[in-house]
Amino acid sequence: MSNELDDLSRHVAAGKLTRRDFLGRAAALGVSTTFANSLLSSAARGAGPVKGGILRAGMQGGAATDSLDPATWSSQVPYFFGRQWAEQLVQISAEGEVKPALAEEWSASDDAKVWTFKIRKGVEFHNGKEMTPADVVATMERHSDANSKSGALGIMGGIDDVKADGDTVVFSLKDANADLPFLLDDYHLMIQPNGGKDNPAEGIGTGPYKITVNEAGLRLGGEKFANYWRDDRGFADQIEIIIINDATARTAALQGGQVDIINRVEPKVVELIKRVPGVTIQNVAGKGHYVFIAHCNTAPFNNNDLRLALKFALNREEMVQKILMGYGSVGNDTPINKAYPLFTEMEQRTYDPEKAAFHYKKSGHSGPVLLRTSDVAFPGAVDATQLYQQSAAKAGITIEVKREPGDGYWSEVWNKQPFSASYWGGRPTQDQMYSTAYYSKADWNDTRFFREDFDKMLFQARAELDAEKRKKIYADMGAIVRDEGGAITPMFNDFIDATSAKVGGWIPDGNQEMMGGYALSKCWLIA
Structure with a gap:
């Protein structure tokens, strides 16, 4: 029977047998639907990519205020959609390695202060123009401009000059930085025609899909770009993202076949979904963390004793068990965990x-x-906040919870209100995480953590080429953030997505949810 099923599953992967017919024959042989679907997935991976069809994702994290301007992206949907239509100079692989993208190769001076990137030729923007080194320079210039309000501003602060030199782009840094290629994977740094200076929200990029639908907060879509430069992604003819912020509705859409992939499966329903025929849970540990952010420069949170009180009043273990259902680990009021290179263990803060x-x-x-x-x-943020309220009450601290609407939360609450629930997906390196969210001049310094001594340590670590010395600096920085910062970090979360049995090509990627943001580009429809 096993050989017969294997043979039938290969016929499905090759397009010679429909999925429905396969499941019918499997049932006749007394095989469960769950096991039959697992055979289909294995066969699809072995058969390789299948081209064609419309691949759909149902996602939380979209709002009517979303923009196509990469500088503004702060939530899941804009970032994820951007990965499908635009590209950076480099990309971080699922294994955490820097890989070439719009830059073919790069090299650094001995002191790591001058970096030269060779720009790929023959890459076409969706408007028909060829991408050039001048577009790269203009992109970096725009994200270096404080008026752009770019989420990459903290990263760009370490760059002194960017210029084109023939088919290369040369980055001159203020200080040495061995991590520069990692930093250029930041999802705000999408290369646009003339850097997006003319129309940053035009939605013109070099990615595998050309935008056809842009209904912010409702629906986004694209069609395969005929002149795309690489052949290892962009297998579906069309992609579609449907904004479904309600978790129950999102799961129902996957079960009902309205979408093929969903993000942010709530941990409390994972075991139930695992029993649903034709649905697979895709979870992976990484650097993502859930956090309560307090503005260090705004009363009453400008008092470090109050911030410490709120940190000790948090029952992290309870949240990991009741909110993450074990799909994660306890946080320690720092954005860095063991998934990062040069990580140093610190004494765990407990309730x-x-x-x-x-x-x-x-x-x-x-x-x-x-x-x-x-x-x-x-x-689970609302439930987590209520748990926080209960644990704080035992210390005599009254937390008043205000539930805000989902639409507009990232534009009207996060990074504006002085105490709120939030999340970070993590970054490839400690330098990038600290540069993006804790550097004094970073636009995304959402805890308003302004420390000149911390900034100096950040630059010192960036310039230090000795790994052990650099590790020690990062450990000291982590201790400052933990004991004096405004991030109250209860837990590091697994990324939990789910796919239908029709989806092939999924691989675990701990960089971000949805295969590091590339699910619609790298996956395909089996049948």
């Missing part, structure tokens, strides 16, 4: 109502603390 009460009394604060939340902040 301590007595210490929380001590620091709360020392802070001199009285009255409720307002915490804003929404389930678009992270799966």
Whole structure:
């Protein structure tokens, strides 16, 4: 029977037998639907990519305020859609390695202060123009401009000059930085015609899909770009993203066949979904973390004793068990975990109502603390906030919870209100994570953590080529963030997505959810 099923599954992968007929024959042989679907997935991977069809994703993280301007991307849908229609100079692989993209190769001076990137020739923008080194330079210039409000501004702050030289682009840095290629994978740094200076939200890129639908907060879509330069992605004829911010509706859409892939499966329903025929849970550990962010420069959170009180008042272990259902690990009020190179273990902060009460009394604060939340902040954010409220109450701290609408949360609450629930997907290196979210001049410094000494340590670590010395600097930086910063980090989350049995080509990628953001480009429809 096993040989017969293997043979039938290969026929499906080759397009000689429909999935429905295969499942019917498998049932006649007494094989469960779940096992039959697993055979189909294995056969599809072995058979290689299948071209054609419309590949659809149902996603949380979209809003009516979303823009196609890469500088503004701050939530899942704009970032994910951007990965399908635009590209950077480099890309980080699922294994965490820097791979060529619009740059074919690169080299650095001995002191790692001058980097030269050879720009790929023959790459065409969706408007028919050829991508040139001048477009790369213009892109970097735009994201270096404080007026652009780019999420990459913190990264670009370390670059002194960018210029074109023949078919190369030369980056001159203020200080040595061995991580520069990693930093250029930042998803804001999508190469656009003239850097996007003319019309940053035009949606013209070099990616495998050309935009055909842009209904912000509702639906996004693209068609295969005929002149795309590479052949290892872009297998579907069309892609579509349907914004489904409600978790239950998103799961129902996958089960009902309206979409093929969904993001942000709530941990509390994972075991139930695993029992659904034709659906596969795709989870992977990484650098993503859920966080409550407090503005260090705004009363009452400009008092470090109050921030420490709130950190000790958080029961991290309870949240990992009740919110993540074990699909993650406890946080330690720092954005760095063991998934990062040069990570150093620190003493784990634990729930301590007595210490929380001590620091709360020392802070001199009285009255409720307002915490804003929404389930678009992270799966289970509202429940997590309520758990936080309960654990803090045991320390005599009153947290007033305000549930905000999902639509507009990333534009009106995050990075604007002084205390709110949020998440970070992580970054490839510690330098990039700190440069993006903790450097004083970073536009995405969402805790308003402004420390000149921390900035100096960031630059020092960036310029240090000795790995052990660099590791020590990062450890000291992590301790400062943990003990004095405004990030209250209960947990590091697994990325939990789900696919239908029709999806082939899925590989685990801990860089970000949805295969590092490339699911619609790298996956295909089996039948």
